[in-house]
Amino acid sequence: MGPIPWQDFGLAEHQMVCAEHDSSYTRRAVMPLTVTGYRNVNEMLASELRPRVSPATGSIWNRHHPNIYVPGVAGMRTSEVMWLINSARGLFTAR
Incomplete structure (x- = not known):
C-alpha cells in the first residue's frame, strides 16, 4: 500500500468514533x-488493505x-503527530 494522497484526507482532529471491540464510542485522532479519498479507500484500495x-x-x-x-509514532505524543501531519498538509495545500 502506498501513501494516501494529501487531497484524499482533511486535517487531523479528534472525533468520537465507533469503538473497535464493542458498540460504544471512543475519542480518536483521525x-x-x-469525497475522492472516501472513494479511493472504500472502492479502489484492495479490501485486505483497508483495515490498515x-x-x-x-x-x-x-x-x-x-x-x-492518525498513526502512532514512537517517541511522539499523538498531539505532536497531528501537528506534524497538519503542518505538512498545510505546506502541500499552499503550493
Missing part, C-alpha cells in the same frame, strides 16, 4: 476522508471507512 487505514464502520451490508486513524 483524518476525515474527502481504520476499522470499518456501518451495518454488515454497508461496511465503510470514513476516515484514517
Whole structure:
C-alpha cells in the first residue's frame, strides 16, 4: 500500500468514533476522508488493505471507512503527530 494522497484526507482532529471491540464510542485522532479519498479507500484500495487505514464502520451490508486513524509514532505524543501531519498538509495545500 502506498501513501494516501494529501487531497484524499482533511486535517487531523479528534472525533468520537465507533469503538473497535464493542458498540460504544471512543475519542480518536483521525483524518476525515474527502469525497475522492472516501472513494479511493472504500472502492479502489484492495479490501485486505483497508483495515490498515481504520476499522470499518456501518451495518454488515454497508461496511465503510470514513476516515484514517492518525498513526502512532514512537517517541511522539499523538498531539505532536497531528501537528506534524497538519503542518505538512498545510505546506502541500499552499503550493
